[in-house]
Amino acid sequence: MRLKYGIQIALKSLKINRSRSLLTVLGILIGITAIIMMMAIGRGAEKLILGEIGGLGAETVVVRPGREPSGPTDIADTLFNDSIGEREADLLGQKTNVPDVIEVAPVVIVPGSVSYEGETYKPTILGSSAEFIGKNFKVFPETGELFGEAEIREKASVAVIGQKVKEELFGESDALGKSIKIKDRKFRIVGIFESKGQVAFFNIDELVVVPYSTAQLYILGINYFHEIILKASGPEYVDRVVHDAEVTLRDAHNIDDPDKDDFFVVTQQGLAEQIQTIIGALTAFLSSVVAIALVVGGVGVMNIMLVSITERTREIGLRKAVGATSKDIMQQFLLESVLLTLIGGVLGIILGGILAYLVSIVLSHLVISTWTFTFPISAVFLGLGVTGAVGLIFGIYPARNAARKHPTEALRYE
């Protein structure tokens, strides 16, 4: 029998039992919907996070105090750890220690809010060099200028603010030259960043940058840094910078065992790899849950195929009487179960795509504006492949039962 007739017969029989067929493939449909959503959202998250990490720049190396965080408490440890300070920044800046580094930028994070004449706003406040941030994240001042080395050395009370901060505190009026308050200390606004939105891990528009030395002395009362950003002379030197920085700091802190490091080094590539590992592990876990759903769905398909074959025993007998071979019968019922699951797969792919799209709309409007809808084509092939395989695997047993029926007994079946 030619495949074409097999497909016609299978489709016809599925159509005759339309509601039963649809209910049967519901399990498969849900499983595939879950796979598609998982892949689409996972890919979206990966793209988003990798995009943010990408904003760091390929030649950026970040040195942080404490241990590499593996949980929420470790992050607190990083904030209050004093192992990275002015001395470390100096050592890392010396050509003899780290030859491939071209820039060293200490950063402190200032919690709290800023105010201007009764208006208060809670931005992200960084103690750093505005010049460095401008250069590193490719943001330019819209008005005024970005402070640098000199202001940091003088511990000047100056600030550069983002567009959102300006809008919240000053509205339409001019902000340049005015003084904002951070923890009772006044900072004169010397520059305003152009609007740039999300770059790397923070939103430039919601940023206030003050000299780190000023923040350390007058606001935080600390003498250490929350991180030191190193700029390698090129992406290809990042590994060497990481190695040299580690050696320098271990030497300075008398550490022999790398497991006892009181600092850690982060690179764009390292972060990306970590994120990919996490998303990969998550996907693998969810996939195994979905696999169970598909097995349950497959058993449902097998069950309904067995029912259908019993119902159609006389039809099988008749087909054999008019010349169908056992192979023809086997092929017919295998096609039927494969088409059944494939229909579930196609519906699942469509439904999963729609749901993932809706989720991405919700996410991009309510949570993360940079979230984009991603629909991996590989998910379509995976979905179709998996459903076809489920139909084949769970269809073999019923189809073999059908093919083995003895024609005279099948014809007599009541």
Added chain:
Amino acid sequence: MKLIEAKDLKKIYGNDGVDTVALDGISLEIDRGEFVAIMGPSGSGKSTLLHILGMLDKHTSGTYQFNGKSMDQYSEEEIAKVRNKEIGFVFQAFNLLPRTTVLENVELPLIYSDVPEEEWQDKANAAVEAVGLSSRIHHESAQLSGGEKQRVAIARALVNDPEIIFADEPTGNLDSKSGRALMEIISKLNQMGKTIVLITHEEDIAAYAKRVIHMRDGKIEKDLIRK
């Protein structure tokens, strides 16, 4: 020339250690173009014999030659092919496919044949015309009367132009008027050269045949040829 040659056919069903003898040494020859009726009480083995002759079932011992070739020489695939091309079956319960038109039912054997699809329509039309149902060719089987359903079954048996038609109580589910009409069609097919073997337990149906075989307890009791 002999179409069917059976010698000492035996069929024993083994069920839970109890053997039932359905055929107990049947020897039989049927020529091309014959019209044979097999009669006998239920349990006499007439259906079993028909199934074995029609290659739907296998005998336990003895020899059976169809078209000069012994049954043992046929592979499973070849048997399916013979059933498809050389044999037509008509059953008491019609056995039409549900929710399927007359045309599709009649075309069913062609699906399993190597007849090219372009010829299907002509063959099916000719078979439907031979049973006088051309006007209902696109009706679904559920819309037909019992007599019409059985005529569709005959058209289906006929579509591949077989050597022989086996009919297992074809009028059993019909009223006597439709039964007679059906027998007229079968007689006409025989006159056109088809070999017919049919089972019945009604004398007036058997009267259409030229040869009547009576069976009892798996054996041939009488084998009469009418003048």
